[in-house]
Amino acid sequence: MQTLRNTELDALQAAWPQHMQRAIQLAASVFSAAPNPRVGCVIVGGNAEAGDSVLGEGWHQGAGLPHAEPVAIANAIRLAAGSTAFVTLEPCCHTGRTGPCSSALIEAGVSRVVIASKDPNPKVSGGGIAALEAAGVEVFFLQDFEDGARRLNRGFFSRLERRRPFVRCKLAMSLDGRTALANGESKWITGAEARSDVQRLRAECDAIVTGIETVLADDPAMTLRQAELGLNAQQLVWNELRLSNPPLRVVLDSRGRLSETAKIVTEPGRCIAYRLDGANSSVEASSPIAVRLAPNSGESVSRVSLLSVLESLAELDECNEVLVEAGATLSGSFIEAGLVDELIVYIAPKLLGSDGRPLLGMSGLNELSDAIEFKVESLEQVGADIKVTLRPR
Ligand SMILES: NC(=O)c1ccc[n+]([C@@H]2O[C@H](COP(=O)([O-])OP(=O)(O)OC[C@H]3O[C@@H](n4cnc5c(N)ncnc54)[C@H](OP(=O)(O)O)[C@@H]3O)[C@@H](O)[C@H]2O)c1
Incomplete structure (x- = not known):
């Protein structure tokens, strides 16, 4: 050659x-x-x-x-x-x-x-x-x-070369870096165009990963909504296979709090909950929740190990790309663990004030030199909002 x-x-x-x-x-x-x-x-x-x-x-x-x-x-x-x-x-x-x-x-x-x-x-x-x-x-x-x-094929290369999927983490925030009001109200910070753009991110991934607190707070469906993808007739035919095999929905739920009636469980398609090995892991055989056990991340709080979850999604489900759509806690953990390959932040031109909830739950950074740095890959306007695509440095 x-x-x-x-x-x-x-x-x-x-x-x-x-x-x-x-x-x-x-x-x-x-x-x-x-x-x-x-x-x-x-x-x-x-x-x-x-x-x-x-x-x-x-x-x-x-x-x-x-x-x-x-x-x-x-x-x-x-x-x-x-x-x-x-x-x-x-x-x-x-x-x-x-x-x-x-x-x-x-x-x-x-x-x-x-x-x-x-x-x-x-x-x-x-x-x-x-x-x-x-x-x-x-x-x-x-x-x-x-x-x-x-x-x-960054997901395919990641799965074969690193034995884990490519991880994209999506977040939406106000101009002052807030994701919700202090009372938790957050629907909707960004506009319809940004939300339809998120549907395209979902269409590109093989699994959408969220945290149990987002499920308990919002009861999201985390489904792929064809109508919001804005595809023409030809693109619909080309993507028929993907649309009929929507991404897997994954809930990280260390202590087994996910309800069988949550939309993420009941919507058509597969939903998997990862629980901490040894935790409340008794699940009725008839339960619609597919439970997998994962080891402890080994940090001060007992939670499922994110690397193990990713490795299991690559090995058992052949997931090439994962989209993390979670709150500040889980998104922060993914970033702190160095497991985010691409960060996408939608910024709404709104101010929610300093009582609002922060973008990421990360603490313990005392020196500027400890800051987690990213490189801006692209910047674009999506409807009234700004979409920033970043890569870790
Ligand atoms: N702005 C946005 O883009 C956006 C996106 C999604 C959600 N939200 C908002 O975020 C809010 C919820 O945020 P949140 O921070 O409370 O919850 P979250 O990040 O969705 O979920 C956090 C939970 O995930 C579980 N988890 C399992 N393994 C973990 C690990 N290794 N590291 C961290 N967490 C792990 C933990 O519960 P266990 O210990 O019980 O497992 C943890 O409490 C909702 O109000 C929702 O509206 C915003």
Whole structure:
């Protein structure tokens, strides 16, 4: 396999970045393909020079459905021998729910395969590249697209490389950093557009994690509401699989206080409650609550270990991405434990005053040097509110 940077491409390869960019765009047609990665593929005639025509395009819509490469091959108007396939992820070489994509590309007579990321799945991990090369197909790795390709599948990479999902934590606050009035009233700080944006965050995740206090205070449903996603007819078809398999709802409930009648339990879809191992763990067999036991986090207050919960969601449910939608206590614990990979804060242009509740329950920071620092990734206006996307430094 030859690794190339964009600046190293020759005149015949000048259109390659444009084709790979298109493949990334195709992969992003679905919110999620979990537990599989989102993958896009563009097949171009000949050496994929500028002017060479695109023969076929495809992307993977989710587990059990064909992978991006066979979709692009099936969509191709004709498949000239000597064509080039641009794939955002190394083609697979194993037979899972579908056949190996490396074989499909070889049989289709593709001469060149250009990839933007290598597959971390131990069943592939270079095997797809080796199979293609063994069949005489040239393989190129376009290194400048690796970040974009990994970003598409940051949850998939996190689950396979770190054995835990990518964690996004979402919070909403007033301009003065308050999440509710002193009496707890908080509906709604942000506007309808921000709330519909949160629906998109839910559509991208495989599990929504909340704390028992939020459930007791608000009785939220934590469901995916299709009508608020603002999708057109085509996007609805593409995302059919995700919409019919909404994210798992997870309640962290160390002491077993979750009621069987809570909306988070009774709404259609799966709900799992994590309780502290050894705590009030007797659950009637007929209970609609699926209980899992987790070890103690080992801190002064006995609570379930967040790392164990994440590892269990990755292992037992193949969760790639988790969205934490909790109050100040649990969100603060996730941040303090260094388990938040992305923080999204919606800021409403309102002042709730100093009696209001703070954004995060974190204490014990005495020196400025102890401050937990973030880097702003993006800033955008969503309706009347501001959305800030941050990464831990
Ligand atoms: N502004 C926002 O974006 C937003 C979002 C969601 C909720 N809220 C508001 O937040 C309020 C509730 O906030 P809250 O801080 O009281 O509750 P919370 O963060 O939702 O839940 C906290 C509870 O989670 C449980 N938990 C289990 N394991 C934990 C761990 N390792 N670390 C921390 N907590 C753990 C604990 O109860 P056990 O020890 O019993 O397990 C803890 O008391 C509600 O009024 C809701 O409206 C605001």
